[in-house]
Amino acid sequence: MDTIERTTGAVGQTFALRPGVLMPDWSLTTEPTARDALAASMVAAQRAEKWSDLSAAEDRVWRAVLRGFAHSGAAPDMARLAAGTGLAEPTVAEILRALRRRDLVVLEERGTAVTAAYPFSARETGHRVRLDKLAVVYALCAIDALGMGAMLSCDTAVESSCPECGVPIQITMHDKGRALASAAPATAVVWAGIRYADECGATSGCTVKLFFCTNEHLVAWRHRVDPGGAGFQLSMEAALQVGKGLFVPMLAPRSEEDGA
Numbered sequence: 001m002d003t004i005e006r007t008t009g010a011v012g013q014t015f016a017l018r019p020g021v022l023m024p025d026w027s028l029t030t031e032p033t034a035r036d037a038l039a040a041s042m043v044a045a046q047r048a049e050k051w052s053d054l055s056a057a058e059d060r061v062w063r064a065v066l067r068g069f070a071h072s073g074a075a076p077d078m079a080r081l082a083a084g085t086g087l088a089e090p091t092v093a094e095i096l097r098a099l100r101r102r103d104l105v106v107l108e109e110r111g112t113a114v115t116a117a118y119p120f121s122a123r124e125t126g127h128r129v130r131l132d133k134l135a136v137v138y139a140l141c142a143i144d145a146l147g148m149g150a151m152l153s154c155d156t157a158v159e160s161s162c163p164e165c166g167v168p169i170q171i172t173m174h175d176k177g178r179a180l181a182s183a184a185p186a187t188a189v190v191w192a193g194i195r196y197a198d199e200c201g202a203t204s205g206c207t208v209k210l211f212f213c214t215n216e217h218l219v220a221w222r223h224r225v226d227p228g229g230a231g232f233q234l235s236m237e238a239a240l241q242v243g244k245g246l247f248v249p250m251l252a253p254r255s256e257e258d259g260a
Contacts, residue, residue, distance in 0.1 A: 010039040015052040018059050020255025023051060028150075028178075029245035037192040037232040038242045044196040045205060050102045056254075060085045061095045062104055062117070063251060069120035070152050073135035078112060106202045116202045119144030119151070119247060127211075130157040140202050141209035142190045146236075147243020149177020151251055162188075163210055164217035164224075171211075171236060178244060183236045187214045190239035191222070193231035 012035075017023040024042065029035050042048065054062070064084045068076030081096075082089045093112040099105045106116035115122045119139050127139040129148060132155040139145035142160065149156035150173075158171040169188050174181040193208025208226060212218040218233060234242065 010043050011035045013039070013048070015048040017051060017249050017252075018054055018254045021249050021252045023047070023249045024245040025248050026245060028248060029241045031235075031238045031241055033232055033234060034238040034241040034245075037194075037234060037238070038245050040194045040230075040232070041192065041205065041242075041246075044194050045103065045201050046196075051104065054102075057085075057087065057091070058095055058098055058102075059254070061087070061092055062099055065099075065105060065114055065117045066120070066151075066251060069117060069122075069137055070131060070134050070148075073137050075114040075117070075120075075122040101199075103199055103201060106200065116140055118201065118250075119148040119243075121202070126160060128159040130159075132156065141206035142211045143192060143209045143239060143243045143246070144206070145243075146171065146173070146190075146240045147247035149173045150244045151177070151247035153177065155181075160211045162213040162217055164221040165213060167213045169211045169213060173240070180237055180240055185213050188212065188236060189215050189218055190234045190236065191218050191231055192234050192239065192242060193226065193229055195229065 012026055014022040024038055029038050061081060064081050065076060068080060078089050078092055081092045096105060096107060096112045100107050105114050107113060108115055121138040121140045125138045125140060127142060127145040129139050129145050130136050131152060134154060139148060145158045153176040156173045156177050160169045161167060162169060171183045172181040173179060189212050191210050191212060195204045195208050197204040208229060208231060
């Protein structure tokens with residue numbers, strides 16, 4: 001596939017997300033197709049350029065956004081972010097705009113209200129995830145839905161549907177979100193489409209990272225909706241590996257931190 005040929009050299013490459021934390025975590029992404037899909041996604045969205053060398057304040061606000069989604073199921077507002085980070089609201093607003101430029105959060109037009117932060121969406125997406133002992137949230141895409149449990153160290157239950165026929169798809173993860181427990185139907189697969197536009201993965205790449213009930217329905221959907229679109233057909237296990245490699249580092253502590 002053309003996408004694989006263009007990104008093979010990127011497999012195994014990392015960058016510093018924060019001191020002591022490398023992105024992505026290739027040790028969690030071992031299947032060759034999963035590694036190719038993750039590399040292609042990182043290259044297409046220029047993640048190394050956009051996400052590396054976060055300032056301590058940017059990192060603090062970003063992680064507060066992620067934890068706020070996980071604990072409430074909704075995007076934290078400005079007052080909550082200021083209280084949680086110890087920063088003044090105008091400073092938080094400025095940092096949120098910087099995180100938007102890095103494509104780490106999505107903001108309302110002409111505002112600073114958060115509407116999404118990978119892997120979470122404040123709006124219904126069709127990918128519903130129940131986080132054990134936390135909240136029920138919406139994921140931006142299939143990969144996000146599978147990977148968020150490992151990021152948060154909690155078991156999850158994902159509810160989605162096949163975009164070709166509408167049949168429900170249910171996936172559960174155990175071992176603190178790091179292992180696939182069940183998938184129904186057993187024939188379900190993931191299409192990890194590679195697309196990036198308008199400096200926002202949520203409105204481009206996430207729209208073509210989907211669950212399908214069978215490979216046949218994936219092929220039919222691609223022929224009907226996205227002919228010629230680049231991407232990777234993944235087993236559920238391979239898709240989970242992509243999610244873990246991408247999302248586990250997001251909340252990993254800085255080297256100077258004792259936790260958090």
